[in-house]
Amino acid sequence: MRTIAHMDLDAFFVSVELLRRPQLRGKAVVVAGSGPRAVVTTASYEARLFGVGSAMPAAQARRLCPDAIFIEPDIATYRKVSGAVMGIVAGAAETVEVLGLDEAYLDLTGLLSPKAEMRRLIGSIAEQTGLSASVGIGPNKLVAKVASDAEKPRGFVVLSQVEACQRFAMQPPRLLPGIGPKTAAALEQMGIATLGDLAATPTELLIGRFGARTGSWLTKRAGFDDESPVSSERIAVSESRETTFASDISDPVELEAALMRLAVALAGALGRQGRRGATIAIKVRLDDFSTFTRSRTISAAINESDRIGAVAVDLLREFGPTRPVRLLGVRVSGFSAAGTDWQQLALLV
Amino acid sequence: MKFSTTRDDLFKLLQAASRIAGSPTAGQSFPGIQIEALASNTVAIRARDRELGIQLPLSATVDSPGSCLLPARLLVDIVRTLPATAVTLNLEAGSQTVHLTAGSAAFQIRTLRNEDFPVLPSGQAANSIQLPADAFISTVEIVARAASHDETRPVLTGILVSASANELRMVATDSYRLSVKETTVDAPIEGSFEANIPARALQELARLAQLDGANTLSVAVNENQIVFTAGGAVLSSILIDGQFPNYRQLLPDAFEHELRMPVDELIEVVRRIGVVAQKNAPLRLAFAAAELTVSAQTPDVGEAKETIPCPYSGEPMEVGFNVDYLREGLESVGLGGDVIIKLISPLRPGLLESADGAGFTYLIMPVRLNV
Numbered sequence: 230m231r232t233i234a235h236m237d238l239d240a241f242f243v244s245v246e247l248l249r250r251p252q253l254r255g256k257a258v259v260v261a262g263s264g265p266r267a268v269v270t271t272a273s274y275e276a277r278l279f280g281v282g283s284a285m286p287a288a289q290a291r292r293l294c295p296d297a298i299f300i301e302p303d304i305a306t307y308r309k310v311s312g313a314v315m316g317i318v319a320g321a322a323e324t325v326e327v328l329g330l331d332e333a334y335l336d337l338t339g340l341l342s343p344k345a346e347m348r349r350l351i352g353s354i355a356e357q358t359g360l361s362a363s364v365g366i367g368p369n370k371l372v373a374k375v376a377s378d379a380e381k382p383r384g385f386v387v388l389s390q391v392e393a394c395q396r397f398a399m400q401p402p403r404l405l406p407g408i409g410p411k412t413a414a415a416l417e418q419m420g421i422a423t424l425g426d427l428a429a430t431p432t433e434l435l436i437g438r439f440g441a442r443t444g445s446w447l448t449k450r451a452g453f454d455d456e457s458p459v460s461s462e463r464i465a466v467s468e469s470r471e472t473t474f475a476s477d478i479s480d481p482v483e484l485e486a487a488l489m490r491l492a493v494a495l496a497g498a499l500g501r502q503g504r505r506g507a508t509i510a511i512k513v514r515l516d517d518f519s520t521f522t523r524s525r526t527i528s529a530a531i532n533e534s535d536r537i538g539a540v541a542v543d544l545l546r547e548f549g550p551t552r553p554v555r556l557l558g559v560r561v562s563g564f565s566a567a568g569t570d571w572q573q574l575a576l577l578v
Numbered sequence: 579m580k581f582s583t584t585r586d587d588l589f590k591l592l593q594a595a596s597r598i599a600g601s602p603t604a605g606q607s608f609p610g611i612q613i614e615a616l617a618s619n620t621v622a623i624r625a626r627d628r629e630l631g632i633q634l635p636l637s638a639t640v641d642s643p644g645s646c647l648l649p650a651r652l653l654v655d656i657v658r659t660l661p662a663t664a665v666t667l668n669l670e671a672g673s674q675t676v677h678l679t680a681g682s683a684a685f686q687i688r689t690l691r692n693e694d695f696p697v698l699p700s701g702q703a704a705n706s707i708q709l710p711a712d713a714f715i716s717t718v719e720i721v722a723r724a725a726s727h728d729e730t731r732p733v734l735t736g737i738l739v740s741a742s743a744n745e746l747r748m749v750a751t752d753s754y755r756l757s758v759k760e761t762t763v764d765a766p767i768e769g770s771f772e773a774n775i776p777a778r779a780l781q782e783l784a785r786l787a788q789l790d791g792a793n794t795l796s797v798a799v800n801e802n803q804i805v806f807t808a809g810g811a812v813l814s815s816i817l818i819d820g821q822f823p824n825y826r827q828l829l830p831d832a833f834e835h836e837l838r839m840p841v842d843e844l845i846e847v848v849r850r851i852g853v854v855a856q857k858n859a860p861l862r863l864a865f866a867a868a869e870l871t872v873s874a875q876t877p878d879v880g881e882a883k884e885t886i887p888c889p890y891s892g893e894p895m896e897v898g899f900n901v902d903y904l905r906e907g908l909e910s911v912g913l914g915g916d917v918i919i920k921l922i923s924p925l926r927p928g929l930l931e932s933a934d935g936a937g938f939t940y941l942i943m944p945v946r947l948n949v
Contacts, residue, residue, distance in 0.1 A: 316824065316827055319827055490729075491730070494730050497727070497728065500857075500858050501754060501900065503859075503945070571859070571860050571898055571946060573858070573860075573900060573943065573945050573946075574943045574944055574946055575753045576754070576756060576828050576943055
């Protein structure tokens with residue numbers, strides 16, 4: 230039996246801002262960009278009372294909570310603080326999986342008192358960074374994740390698999406990570422409105438509607454059954470390289486040369502990992518900061534620099550930048566394991 | 579400007595300078611080599627690119643001082659083909675053509691605009707630190723291979739160098755392995771510094787030090803630049819911006835297995851079996867009671883395996899490693915001694931250490947097998 234913990238920093242971006250501006254404590258604070266299409270990245274719990282939430286357009290947040298204080302995100306600082314927190318987290322367990330800037334799974338299997346270990350960790354994080362976090366502990370990542378979310382902020386919830394099923398039986402399926410709005414809508418059409426309903430639905434019915442893979446996956450999810458390991462390795466679904474030019478470039482020859490250099494760097498990494506991808510994409514940012522991506526999926530997965538470069542150059546020619554280019558990037562995704570049965574792992578540096 | 583020297587001395591220095599003047603990797607370069615004849619019967623050969631600058635002293639008989647900028651490639655190609663005789667370079671005042679003569683061969687080379695060549699920093703700083711050249715260079719040579727060549731992650735293309743008191747420490751990582759060498763120096767270092775220096779710069783420095791044979795390196799560091807002086811040679815380099823990874827955090831606290839093996843035997847096996855680990859195919863290390871089987875297999879190429887004694891106990895375990903990363907780590911441990919191999923599990927990093935307490939640590943990420 231495993232023991233897995235999920236640690237989630239409470240309202241991370243806002244909390245970092247409050248450390249710098251303690252006078253804003255207790256107020257509705259929203260971290261969001263200022264552009265016309267900006268979205269909310271984080272809202273303080275006071276702002277959440279007004280219905281402001283992550284990923285909501287900033288304009289809508291302003292309407293819901295006109296008195297909220299809006300702060301521009303300062304990702305560089307968040308990254309730095311996150312690094313400090315994750316340094317502490319890394320010392321708490323042998324296997325730690327960091328997700329984004331503010332979440333991590335810890336494999337505590339074999340520890341005599343995982344709860345005490347997590348309390349100590351929360352204490353160290355608060356002491357050294359001034360940030361609070363919520364913790365969920367369970368027999369797998371799914372239980373741990375949902376438990377850490379259940380009583381935010383400063384939550385500390387420990388559940389067995391059976392307890393998790395009981396506690397969240399009346400909650401909508403969307404509570405579970407991996408079940409998005411489309412799946413939720415399809416489930417609702419089948420009359421499945423809660424996790425309890427989902428757990429009670431025969432797998433064959435779900436397979437009939439969603440296919441074999443998703444169908445049986447849904448049944449397992451509803452039963453809080455999750456075997457995925459806490460893994461400290463990086464398993465990326467895509468690999469990319471990009472470069473911002475010191476001065477903007479218009480010359481197509483120079484742009485194509487830059488693209489080829491990126492393709493060489495990218496192919497080197499893919500080669501070492503033994504991975505090949507079939508989808509090649511380019512990213513182009515013009516001098517007015519407008520950003521475009523173009524992609525193409527080819528019939529065979531590749532990782533050779535000249536082949537990646539050829540597709541990338543072709544995509545760039547088709548796109549034909551109309552203004553000087555500020556940034557170019559190349560990305561390969563759609564990895565196939567075919568041809569290799571191994572993968573180079575990387576340190577988290 | 580007019581001076582004479584020997585073909586061999588000139589060629590040796592021009593070759594070193596052209597590696598920097600002609601380096602295509604650093605983007606826009608300055609394809610010229612600057613030659614300045616000084617009154618003191620020395621000639622300064624200078625080259626630079628976006629990151630590095632070098633100045634090398636050539637002993638010569640100077641008839642009249644002066645300086646010019648010549649195209650790097652052309653000059654090297656000419657001097658390479660010259661017979662081993664005396665060479666004379668002559669630039670008449672107001673002219674834009676250098677006359678180069680060697681025996682009865684005569685060349686006239688158009689100069690480049692000398693004003694375009696940026697002034698190189700000099701190593702003559704008041705606060706410079708003296709380091710033993712041998713210890714510094716051998717430390718560079720041990721860790722340099724672990725530095726990344728991926729220019730999209732500039733921080734990893736450097737070597738983190740720290741010098742203070744009796745210790746010189748260098749760290750490099752390309753994210754697949756991490757190499758740390760701590761070298762104890764006999765005489766205490768006066769002053770201290772820590773800087774992320776492009777691995778390229780340090781590798782050039784190692785070459786220069788061999789060329790020059792100097793015992794002491796003088797180092798002057800400021801916020802974004804470092805200048806090394808070795809004998810009469812000066813090498814300057816930009817420093818790499820950004821936070822070098824906290825490498826201590828990457829080293830696991832504890833390992834499951836600790837094995838001591840003779841380096842030579844293991845390197846031989848790795849090299850031999852590694853021949854068929856092509857196209858990045860991993861080398862497989864299968865540990866079982868008292869033995870280690872090293873094998874490799876590349877589809878459409880072939881396969882190989884070999885078993886050697888190994889003080890392993892516990893459940894059998896198979897770990898995959900990139901053959902080059904493993905071989906380079908073993909080579910850095912050094913021939914003739916023992917290596918300590920520390921392992922946790924097939925998906926966790928492994929560690930190589932020199933058994934003689936030489937202060938070398940090499941962390942290597944495995945290749946996941948059977949994905």
